[in-house]
Amino acid sequence: MPGMKDGCVKPVRGPIPPPSASAAPAAGSATSQEVTKMTARVGMTATDFEANAFVQGKGFQPVKLSDHKGRWIVLCFYPGDFTFV
Amino acid sequence: MAAVAALHEEFKKLGVVVLAMSTDSRFVHKIWQEQELSKMVEGGVPFPMLSDAGGKIGAAYGVYDEAAGVDIRGRFIIDPDFLIRASEVLTPEVGRNPQELIRQIKAFQHVRATGEVTPSGWQPGQATLKPGPDLVGKVWQVWKP
Numbered sequence: 001m002p003g004m005k006d007g008c009v010k011p012v013r014g015p016i017p018p019p020s021a022s023a024a025p026a027a028g029s030a031t032s033q034e035v036t037k038m039t040a041r042v043g044m045t046a047t048d049f050e051a052n053a054f055v056q057g058k059g060f061q062p063v064k065l066s067d068h069k070g071r072w073i074v075l076c077f078y079p080g081d082f083t084f085v
Numbered sequence: 086m087a088a089v090a091a092l093h094e095e096f097k098k099l100g101v102v103v104l105a106m107s108t109d110s111r112f113v114h115k116i117w118q119e120q121e122l123s124k125m126v127e128g129g130v131p132f133p134m135l136s137d138a139g140g141k142i143g144a145a146y147g148v149y150d151e152a153a154g155v156d157i158r159g160r161f162i163i164d165p166d167f168l169i170r171a172s173e174v175l176t177p178e179v180g181r182n183p184q185e186l187i188r189q190i191k192a193f194q195h196v197r198a199t200g201e202v203t204p205s206g207w208q209p210g211q212a213t214l215k216p217g218p219d220l221v222g223k224v225w226q227v228w229k230p
Contacts, residue, residue: 008111014138015145036144042172046163049142051106051135054114056128063104063133066167072101072190073163077137077148077156078086079177081109081117 004059008052012062015039016048046073087125089183093132099190106135106142108155148174162190164197204228 015036039047046065053063065073086105089096096103109117114134123129137156143149148159158175170193175181192203201213212227214220220227 014141036141038145038147040146040161040169040172042169044169046161046167046169047142047145049145051137051142052111053104053133053135054111054118055133056118056131060111060115061133063135065104065163068102068104069167070165072099072165072194073161074089074096074101074103074186074190075146075161075163076086076089076103076105077143077146077159078105078107079153079155079157080107081113082121083177 004057005061006059007061010062012052013050016050016066018045018048046075086130087122088180089186090122090126090130090132092183092187095187099187099194101190103132104135105130105132106137106156108137108140108143110138111136160186162186162193164193205230 017039048064048066050062050064053061055061055063065075089103089105093103107114111134114136118129118134137143137149140149140151140154140156143156143159144151146159146161148156150157155177157177158179158181160173160181161169162171164170171189173181173186188208191209192207195201195209195213196203199213202216203211203213207213214224214228
């Protein structure tokens with residue numbers, strides 16, 4: 001597949017806590033070292049994140065959940081590649 | 086994954102963005118697509134395959150199995166207001182039913198557009214309920230299982 005790009009050179013952020021949750025411990029500290037708590041609940045605002053991705057025909061690129069705000073999104077987790085889903 | 090990909094046209098018609106995520110790296114995603122998925126689904130899986138390295142995103146969504154180091158089968162429907170409308174979480178042994186996912190999306194889209202509510206097992210075109218004082222005690226008149 002020629003012409004595919006690697007847009008994942010810079011590290012991604014992983015889960016992005018809402019401003020209120022990150023306000024206290026922030027101040028320049030590495031938030032990625034904190035233990036991630038479960039924040040996603042039905043009826044609540046989705047927890048934003050940024051992750052590296054492989055996109056067919058395009059290559060590697062970071063994907064941020066909130067970039068798709070305003071559309072219906074289905075987010076599917078699965079245990080691993082080369083397993084059935 | 087292939088089962089969801091096979092319904093891609095339907096998701097497109099409904100205006101749905103599908104994102105798949107596991108703890109595998111983007112490199113493994115690429116090879117899985119080339120070696121296997123593209124042989125199950127013509128053209129391969131058409132939606133982005135995300136890497137949840139370290140399981141932090143899965144942990145935030147309550148689907149990261151720390152002992153196994155993988156994200157279990159969790160599926161979330163997020164509406165245009167960025168609210169999580171539905172979630173379904175299965176242990177890895179059982180695959181999901183994408184038709185039920187489509188049914189739920191159609192129902193949530195209908196509810197969001199009309200303010201009506203949909204009874205159990207509702208399919209587009211079937212009767213909906215209009216909640217209010219007049220309906221109390223009278224659901225039996227308009228709906229039966």
